[in-house]
Amino acid sequence: MSNTNKVLVGVVAIAAFAVGAILNSAKVEPVTETDYLLTTPLQLNAQPSAIKPLLTDLTLVNFWASWCAPCRKEMPIFEAMYLREQARGFSVIGVAIDTPERAQPMLDSMAITYPILYAEELGMQLMASTGNDQGLLPYSLLLDGQGQVLDQVLGPIHEQQIVAWVEQHL
């Protein structure tokens, strides 16, 4: 293949990818009010805890459940990024729409170390209050140190996305 063709093919492929990526971001309502999300007490290691005291400079709050296969796929990525970027102020908080009995074996199998808050049914209301009325999973919110929403993603998150966030905000 000639060089011209290589460039042409590359450009077309990138264009195709970009079109796909732009259209791929599914819609959620923008979040303006996060008090409910931040202050509602949930279960952390069988103790009540809200999200707010766990916030770092940049926090990814990820809603998940054991019945959600795409969630299981992305959680190892979160764990790896959490371990790598912890020192710079990045952290991950998992909010499980699940009971500890069902979710803990799964967490153990993936060796997740970032904090997991159990919300069970309450999690649906938390998601609804932050723009995800239908309770679809996986759903993630990127919060700054004050708990303001920097970004929100419905669907799986790729590693590059987290890298970009860390570069941009930290």
Added chain:
Amino acid sequence: MTLNLYTILTMRRRTVVAERAVLMVLRAVTVGLLLVSSVVQAQFFASKKPDLLPEHEAFQVGAEVRGQNLHVYWSIANDYYMYREQFGIAVEGSAVKVGDIVYPKGVTEDDPEFGAVEVYFYNVELVAPLQAGGADNGELKLVLKGQGCNKPVGVCYPPQTRNLVVSYPGDAAVDANSDWQQVNSQKTDTGNADKSFMAYVLGALVAGLLLSFTPCVLPMIPILAGVIAREQYPGKLRSGWLACCYVGGTIITYMAAGWLAGAAGTQLQAYFQNPWVIGFVCGLLILLAASLFGWFRIELPASLQSRLSGASSTGLPAPVASLVMGLISALVVGACVSPILILTLGAAISQGDPILGAAIMGAMALGMGLLLILFGFGAGWILPRSGPWMQQIQVVFGFMVLGVAIYLASPFAAVPGLLLWAALLLVAGIYCWQMAGRISAALPAAMVRATAIGSIIWGALAVVGSSSGGEDILRPLDSLNRGGAASLSAPIQFEKVTTLPATKQLLAAAREAQQPVLVDFYADWCLDCKRMQRTTFRSASVVDALQDWRLIEIDVTKNSADSREVKKYFDVYGPPATLFIRADGKEHGDLRQYGYMNEEKFMSLVNASLAETTRSEQP
């Protein structure tokens, strides 16, 4: 440079000019494919832009009691799937117990954390036995659970719990809030099954024979020759017997594949309504056609082929070794003829019958092996030799394969089927005409010319037809006749409705007039519905038989509240569904059909419904 079609297609002239032209074409095709893929990808994402469906649209559920079984239908929107392990059926406030659910075969998805999980796309029917527990007031309160996700976006919906009330027990298998009535008569045996069985098997045999004229079968010859050569001086009978064993081996492999496809049946069938699957199969067919035109070769690596042909020195007795070689080399050939295999398997799947599936695939393998058996009996001369004539046969076969691709794709509104047919017929006609010029014998040349002229004329008619909105290649000029006197082949005219009240009104009118009614559920996106409109509903005998019937077509193209209501009322889970209703307004429950019906099958049901009606009128 003369643009001689013959030269382009067969690539016989290996001049520099030709090679450069090929390279240019290949390059253009590559870039074109990339462009198309980007557009398709864009459309793909654009199509789901109107957001994710509400959960009640993504996953719909219906249920009915039939005999002692509870049938639960989950109807799953396009792009969505549901997990097998998440389904649940429970009964509330009743002593009736639900037994273990019988699941149809699903699709296995790989989950990196949890291994293989079984999921369902499109529709899934769960069957669970009911164990009566004392008197009931005639209805069951069901609590149905399920959970699913959207595949392209990769998001999951929370577990669904749906409450539904069905009537129980009783032969009126209906929703409690639906007053629809069905009567069940004895199962009618149509007796036509055998005929279509034979038709399928014969068709597959012919397809196999045609395939044996492609180079796909050639790699089998050295393998077979290797097996026979083990014997010191085999007689013709002995080597013929070995060849039979060998072909028997290929037949066993294919029959097993056919059996599996038939057994998987109804689940896979839904896939063959899916534009992406059809698109994929059409792509494979076009590739095969391109290779038949000599643009590139599909074959297994030479190393594997030679290993197979050399592997006959095992300790097994010759016939057994030959059989085993056949078993294995069926796979060798499979790689080469895979588009045709997929088509044949598709036929097996659409029938949903493992025995028929095995028979179809077996017949095809036999067809492919007949020449080999003759070869075994010493008729070496009968084997096709690669030569110019062989190349021409291949090109003709390539045209046929393209025709199959067009046939598969044409039910989609976006595909200009008739125009593609026209182009194919014209190109094939011109090619044949040029080919005839190279045939020295007068009679064959004349025959090829006649075929060429026929093809060109038909193609030209198709151009005319498509410009006036025609759709059917078998009746290219039909669109010109529309509005004229009703001919026998005009499709039967349905009264089209989309809502339940409208349907009820028509049914009431029919009951008043003591007319039997045919209710047909139809949707624009339903390929089988369109196929029935084009074939079954145009056949003279059907048009004739339905003259005194009231014909209602319920259009459920839109997934609207109206569509759901009418589907729920009749307890139909999706098109194509055909309901036969007696003059007294009750449905022949056991005659209800989902899926495509050909003329014979349809007529047998019409006759069965009439016979049943007369019987019940004379108690």
